[in-house]
Amino acid sequence: MDPVRKRTKDLSKSVDSAHLAPFPDEVLEKVLSLVKSHKDRSSVSLVCKDWYNADRWSRSKIFIGNCYSVSPEIVARRFPNIRSVTLKGKPRFSDFNLVPQNWGADIHSWLVVFAQVYPFLEELRLKRMVVSDESLEFLANSFPGFKVLSLLSCDGFSTDGLKAIATHCKNLTELDIQENGIDDLGGGWLSCFPETFVSLEVLNFASLNSDVTFDALERLVSRCKALRVLKVNKHISLEQIQKLLLRAPQLMEVGTGSFQQELVPRQFAELETAFGSCKNLHTLSGLWEASSVYLPVIYPACANLTYLNLSYATLQSDELSKLLPNCSNLRRLWVLDTVEDKGLEAVGSSCPLLEELRVFPADPFDQDMVHGVTESGFVAVSSGCRKLHYVLYFCRQMTNAAVATIVKNCPDFTHFRLCIMNPGQADYLTNDPMDEAFGAVVKTCTKLQRLAVSGLLTDKTFEYIGKYAKNLETLSVAFAGSSDRGMQSVMEGCPKLRKLEIRDCPFGNEALLSGLDKYESMRSLWMSACNLTMNGCRQLAKNMPRLNVEVIKDEESDDSEADKVYVYRSVVGPRRDAPPFVLTL
Amino acid sequence: MSLQTEEKAPTMETNKGLNLKATELRLGLPGSESPERNNSEEKDGKSGYSHLVTSGAKRVFSDTINGGSGKWVFSGNAGSDGEVAQNGALFSPRGGAKILGGGGAESNIVKESVVSVPEKKKDQAAPHAAKTQVVGWPPIRSFRKNSMAINPPKNDSDAEEKLNSGCLYVKVSMDGAPYLRKVDLKTYSSYFELSSGLEKMFSCFTIGQCTSHGATARDGLSESRLVDLLHGSEYVLTYEDKDGDWMLVGDVPWNMFTETCKRMRIMKSCDATGLAPRAMEKCRNRN
Numbered sequence: 001m002d003p004v005r006k007r008t009k010d011l012s013k014s015v016d017s018a019h020l021a022p023f024p025d026e027v028l029e030k031v032l033s034l035v036k037s038h039k040d041r042s043s044v045s046l047v048c049k050d051w052y053n054a055d056r057w058s059r060s061k062i063f064i065g066n067c068y069s070v071s072p073e074i075v076a077r078r079f080p081n082i083r084s085v086t087l088k089g090k091p092r093f094s095d096f097n098l099v100p101q102n103w104g105a106d107i108h109s110w111l112v113v114f115a116q117v118y119p120f121l122e123e124l125r126l127k128r129m130v131v132s133d134e135s136l137e138f139l140a141n142s143f144p145g146f147k148v149l150s151l152l153s154c155d156g157f158s159t160d161g162l163k164a165i166a167t168h169c170k171n172l173t174e175l176d177i178q179e180n181g182i183d184d185l186g187g188g189w190l191s192c193f194p195e196t197f198v199s200l201e202v203l204n205f206a207s208l209n210s211d212v213t214f215d216a217l218e219r220l221v222s223r224c225k226a227l228r229v230l231k232v233n234k235h236i237s238l239e240q241i242q243k244l245l246l247r248a249p250q251l252m253e254v255g256t257g258s259f260q261q262e263l264v265p266r267q268f269a270e271l272e273t274a275f276g277s278c279k280n281l282h283t284l285s286g287l288w289e290a291s292s293v294y295l296p297v298i299y300p301a302c303a304n305l306t307y308l309n310l311s312y313a314t315l316q317s318d319e320l321s322k323l324l325p326n327c328s329n330l331r332r333l334w335v336l337d338t339v340e341d342k343g344l345e346a347v348g349s350s351c352p353l354l355e356e357l358r359v360f361p362a363d364p365f366d367q368d369m370v371h372g373v374t375e376s377g378f379v380a381v382s383s384g385c386r387k388l389h390y391v392l393y394f395c396r397q398m399t400n401a402a403v404a405t406i407v408k409n410c411p412d413f414t415h416f417r418l419c420i421m422n423p424g425q426a427d428y429l430t431n432d433p434m435d436e437a438f439g440a441v442v443k444t445c446t447k448l449q450r451l452a453v454s455g456l457l458t459d460k461t462f463e464y465i466g467k468y469a470k471n472l473e474t475l476s477v478a479f480a481g482s483s484d485r486g487m488q489s490v491m492e493g494c495p496k497l498r499k500l501e502i503r504d505c506p507f508g509n510e511a512l513l514s515g516l517d518k519y520e521s522m523r524s525l526w527m528s529a530c531n532l533t534m535n536g537c538r539q540l541a542k543n544m545p546r547l548n549v550e551v552i553k554d555e556e557s558d559d560s561e562a563d564k565v566y567v568y569r570s571v572v573g574p575r576r577d578a579p580p581f582v583l584t585l
Numbered sequence: 586m587s588l589q590t591e592e593k594a595p596t597m598e599t600n601k602g603l604n605l606k607a608t609e610l611r612l613g614l615p616g617s618e619s620p621e622r623n624n625s626e627e628k629d630g631k632s633g634y635s636h637l638v639t640s641g642a643k644r645v646f647s648d649t650i651n652g653g654s655g656k657w658v659f660s661g662n663a664g665s666d667g668e669v670a671q672n673g674a675l676f677s678p679r680g681g682a683k684i685l686g687g688g689g690a691e692s693n694i695v696k697e698s699v700v701s702v703p704e705k706k707k708d709q710a711a712p713h714a715a716k717t718q719v720v721g722w723p724p725i726r727s728f729r730k731n732s733m734a735i736n737p738p739k740n741d742s743d744a745e746e747k748l749n750s751g752c753l754y755v756k757v758s759m760d761g762a763p764y765l766r767k768v769d770l771k772t773y774s775s776y777f778e779l780s781s782g783l784e785k786m787f788s789c790f791t792i793g794q795c796t797s798h799g800a801t802a803r804d805g806l807s808e809s810r811l812v813d814l815l816h817g818s819e820y821v822l823t824y825e826d827k828d829g830d831w832m833l834v835g836d837v838p839w840n841m842f843t844e845t846c847k848r849m850r851i852m853k854s855c856d857a858t859g860l861a862p863r864a865m866e867k868c869r870n871r872n
Contacts, residue, residue, distance in 0.1 A: 096721030153726070179728040207728050260840060288732075289840070312732055362733055364723045394723060421723045478722065503721075 025050070029058040038063040060084060065523050067105055067129065068548065071572045072113035084123035084148070085114070091526045091566055092476075093501055094128055095153055098528055098564070100552065102579050106130045106156075108138070109577075115142040123148035123174075130154065136161030140168035148174040148202075155181030159189045159208070166192035173226075174202040187212035187235075193220055200224040204231040206255045206286060211235045222247045228280075231255025234288040234312075238263060238271060238297075245274035254278070256286035259294055259313065268297060276300030285309035285334075292319040302326035309334040311360045317342035324350035332356040337372040337394060344377030348384025356390035357381055361421060364394070372421075375402035382409040389447075390415040397428040398455060403437035413445040417452035423479035423504070426456040433457055439464035442472075452476035462486035466493025474499040487511035491518050501526040509536025512565075516540070519547050524568040532562040534585075540567065541585035548574055549585045753843060759787050759851040760820070770843045776835055780822065787851065824849045 023031070032054050035041055038061070045055040061084040064070060075082070089105025091098075107129045114121055121143045131154050139146065146169045151157075159182070165175065166189055190205070190212040200220065205212070214236070221227060221244050228251060230244065236257025245251065263271070271294075275281070281301045290313035302308075305327050310320070311334040320335065320343035330351045335343065337359050347354065359373055366372070375398045382388060388410040398420050407413065420434070427434055434455035442448060442464050449471055453461060457480035465472065466489035473496050481487065487507040490497070491514045499522065508531035519525060519540075534551065541549040552564035574584040753770040766786050773779040822834040826845040834842070834849070 093721065095726045096724050097727070098721045179726055181727070258840075311729070360725070360729065361723060364725055364730070364733070394725075419723055423719065423722065476724075478724075504719075 025054060028054040033058040033060070036061075057081065061123075062086070064088070066568050066570075067110070068572075068575050069523070069568060069570045072110045074571065076113055076117040080117070082114075082118050083121060084125075085110075085121065086125040086127075087129060088127040089129035089154075091501065091524065092128070092499075093503065093526055093528065098503065100581060103552070103582065104130070104575065104577050104579065106132075106135075106577065108132065108135045111135055111138055111142070119143065120145050122146060123150075125150040125152075126154055127152045128154065130156040131161070132156050133158055133161035133164070137164040137168075140164045145171055147171055147199075148176075150174065150176040150178075151180055152176075152178045153180060158183030159185045159187070159210070162189035163192045166190065167194070170194075170197065171199055172197070173199050175200070176202055176204040177208060178204060179207050182208070184209045186210050190220070191216040195219070195223075198223050199226070201226045202229040203227065204229065204255065206231040206233050208233050209235075214240055218243060218247060224248075225250075227251065229253040229283075231285060232257045234258045234286070237261050238294065239267060242267070242271045242274045245278055249277045250280060251278055252280045253283035253307075254281060254285070255309075256284070256288075258288045259286070259290035260288070261294075263294065268294070271297040272300055279304070281305070283307040283309075285312075287313040289313065290315065292316075292322070295319060295323055299323075299326050303329060305330060307332040311336055311358065314338045314362055315343070316340075317346070321346040327351060328353070330354055332390075334358040334360070336360050336362045338362045339373075340371070341373055341377035341380065344373060345380040348380040348382075351385060353387060354381070354385035355387050357385070357388060358390075358392040359394055360392075361394040364421060372396050375399050378402065379405055379409075382406040386410060387412070389413050392417040392419075392452075394419045394421055396421055397425070398434065398437065399427045399429050400432060400434060400436040400440070401427075401429075403434075404440040407440050407444040411444050412447060413441065414447050415450040416441050416445065416448060417450065417476070418454055419452065420455040423454075424456045425454075433460070435460040435464070439468075442468040446471065448472055450474040453480055454478060455480075458482045459486035459489065462489040466490045469494055471496055473497060475501070477502045477505055479504045481505045481507060484508055484511035484514070488514040491515035498523045500524075502528070502530060504529040506531055509533060509539070512536050512540055513543075516543055519544060519567055520569050522569070524566065526564075526566050528564040530565075532565055533560050534562050535560070537562045537565055538585050546570070550578070551583045551585065553581045553583060555581075755824075755846055756848040757783060757786070757851065758849070760853045760856070762787065768849075770846065775839055776842075779834075783822070783849075783851070819854050820851050821854045822849065823852055 028050065032041075032044055032051070035044055041055055041059060045052045056078055057080065059079050060081055062075065062079060062082050063086045064075070065088050067087050067089045087107070087110065089107075090103060093099060094103070105128060107126060115138070119142075122145055124139065124146075125148070129151075131151060136157055139149075141164075149165060149169075149172070157180070162175075162177070165172065187208070187210040193200075193216070197220075201224070203220075212233075212235070217232070217236075218240075221230065227248050230248065230251055231253070232241065232244070232255060234257050236244075238257075238259060238261040241254075241256045245254070275298050278301055282304055284298060284301065284305055284307070287295075287298075287310060290310070292315075295315075302323070303326065306329055308327060308330055309332075314336055315323075315338060317340045320339045324330075324346045328350060331353055333347060333351065333354060333356070335347075335358070339346075339359075344359070347357065359377075361372060363371065373393070373395050375395065378391075378393055378395070378398075379402050382405070386409060389412045391413065392415075395418075398418065403418075418437075426432060427437075434453075435458055437455070438451070438453050438457070438461045441451065448469055451465070451469065451472055451474070453465075453476070459482045462481060462485075465475070469475075472494050475490065475494070475497065477500075484507055486505070487502070488511055490500070491511070497518065503526075505527075507527065511530075512527070512532055513536065515525070537549050537551055541547065546569060548566075548568055548570050550566045551562045552566070554561075554563040557563045578584055754767045755770060756765050756767055758765045768779075768782060768786070770779070773782060823831050824834050824842070824846045825848050826832055827847060831850070837845075
């Protein structure tokens with residue numbers, strides 16, 4: 001059933017070079033197939049021709065970080081035996097409405113090629129791609145062994161497309177639909193899984209908005225004995241989640257539905273029991289509208305939890321303080337800033353093993369900004385959670401001193417994403433720019449891979465970053481810097497920089513062109529609402545033919561202004577599907 | 586031109602209808618000039634939304650599609666003067682704009698956050714200078730933004746009220762009736778139940794013949810019920826929300842309704858021009 005294509009061996013050649021090739025190709029391929037990470041695989045393929053070929057033939061998973069950097073035909077030619085594809089499309093700022101509709105990143109042309117060369121394709125993981133219902137239907141009908149579909153932050157399809165997947169993918173193990181811009185035409189898609197279908201292991205429809213038929217869901221969960229991840233949407237009630245948990249006590253990751261329902265004591269007890277019976281449960285999310293009244297039903301499961309996502313529950317500080325002492329094993333915690341600094345103090349004192357914290361704003365456009373978290377919450381977490389290495393923190397105020405303390409407590413940060421929500425806000429105690437804060441971060445956290453800066457920042461911040469952030473791969477900048485010198489410092493330093501996204505900064509052509517030597521070693525550069533002109537972009541394009549320099553034209557702006565610029569390396573030259581408002585220079 | 590269904594995810598709708606150029610802004614640092622952008626109103630042929638200049642306007646977020654709630658668009662424009670929305674929409678007198686119904690060419694209007702030009706000059710004493718909104722900032726994905734809009738963070742007083750008192754009494758007035766009534770929203774768990782209850786309560790004031798049809802699977806008012814209220818009795822059920830705006834009952838999920846409803850009014854549909862036909866459309870589309 002599985003004709004893995006093999007190339008024919010040139011025997012004479014291998015006899016001659018036998019003394020140079022210690023392993024037969026089959027052995028080499030077998031060994032290399034144990035190398036999983038795509039970065040390592042890339043390195044492997046660069047060693048020598050034999051290793052390049054061995055990698056070629058044995059590679060079954062491919063990761064393409066920018067769908068326009070390569071074409072499906074080239075991929076197909078190089079890798080004949082792919083089973084799993086991960087593709088990313090639009091620039092990340094499209095998540096925040098900075099990229100117009102119809103920009104591109106349509107999956108269909110890829111699927112057409114895959115259908116021809118990879119009939120045994122099993123997995124497709126897409127991020128920020130455009131996927132139509134037709135594409136989903138095509139997918140469902142083209143790959144009989146298809147197992148895993150993961151769509152994150154995609155758009156262009158509707159629940160009708162999901163119907164096609166549920167109906168035709170007989171071997172599906174994973175359906176993960178997250179945060180997509182999708183036409184929700186109803187929950188009937190779930191009922192399309194046939195009664196004979198039993199292979200599902202992962203089902204995530206938490207971000208879909210319409211009701212599914214609960215009966216169908218319950219039956220599906222009952223018969224899929226290998227189900228380990230179930231994340232439902234907020235239409236599923238507490239009573240219903242209890243029934244589901246009873247059917248599937250083997251679940252490892254659960255996303256509940258709405259946590260707001262009038263319960264009688266018996267129901268409350270039943271829920272407690274249900275959560276307690278899930279011995280393998282390590283991840284809990286959902287908890288929409290969770291109130292302190294019903295939160296205790298999850299207590300029996302809390303001791304084993306390593307990842308708790310409370311970012312859709314508007315908990316207050318005392319509610320969190322009561323909950324967290326039960327969750328001493330937490331490694332990852334996501335909360336809303338309704339918990340305030342006091343709630344974060346509870347985090348610091350209850351979760352010593354915490355590695356990742358994300359604090360989201362409940363009311364990001366709050367006129368008065370009286371609620372939310374401040375620097376003291378962050379400091380409190382850092383002093384109790386010394387293993388913290390990933391943070392995403394939306395706050396209304398911050399000081400340089402606090403950040404210095406934080407990184408002193410937690411020097412192992414790999415991801416430091418600080419969002420002081422008011423653009424260009426200074427240290428609120430000293431009124432200084434926040435330069436020293438980020439200076440402290442890059443000086444102290446030598447393992448830093450990802451950094452997002454905010455607040456009032458001068459070029460000094462970027463001098464620090466360029467000089468000290470030796471391992472930095474991703475940098476996000478908004479409303480910062482004073483001159484071209486800022487961006488130049490980054491381009492001249494940061495040897496491992498791969499992704500740079502900038503908005504609303506006073507960086508102009510000189511800054512852009514200072515990175516000439518760097519862009520080919522990067523995945524992409526995004527600059528919007530900066531001081532770039534068409535001429536500057538043309539110059540970049542002229543000097544670097546292997547880069548695609550795309551300008552998204554804004555009808556409003558001057559013809560000479562380059563309002564949104566997206567630069568990326570590509571082996572296939574300018575893309576042929578660019579809409580009229582995207583100019584490739 | 587075809588009516589698109591109401592049930593589109595807001596992000597999809599938002600992106601389709603959003604005129605980025607109108608909402609996109611440039612900022613300068615404090616002390617520098619920020620270029621003024623004068624965005625003219627624009628109508629996208631397909632989704633016919635309108636731009637509103639809303640300096641100091643209230644901020645609103647995209648609805649989720651739960652319950653087939655209506656979507657209203659406005660993107661804030663730069664400039665200091667208010668501009669009237671197209672489509673003859675109604676909007677609240679406070680300058681915040683919610684387009685209620687509107688017999689415009691398109692039924693698709695998407696709610697989007699208000700954008701105004703941020704004045705970054707430090708010395709400027711403009712009343713709303715500091716907290717103006719910018720497209721895509723803070724950087725939060727649409728799904729999360731929409732979820733937060735539906736579930737506004739409860740402040741302590743609300744939470745207490747909810748937990749301590751097991752009831753939620755709101756006044757109900759009916760046009761032409763000599764006195765008001767009070768209903769406990771907690772005793773109902775759906776719009777269908779509410780409407781039956783109100784009907785019983787106000788039947789003495791001749792609501793009209795209402796046959797009982799089954800409610801739809803959703804929380805929304807069943808078409809037949811609304812038809813009865815509308816055609817049988819020529820009345821429309823509206824409510825005042827926390828922001829003081831008068832809304833058509835049935836748009837939002839039941840839970841959200843009970844959290845935001847301050848009082849209700851059974852109004853004559855001739856007074857609610859623009860509300861009723863749209864509600865009818867919505868019902869049709871939902872079914």
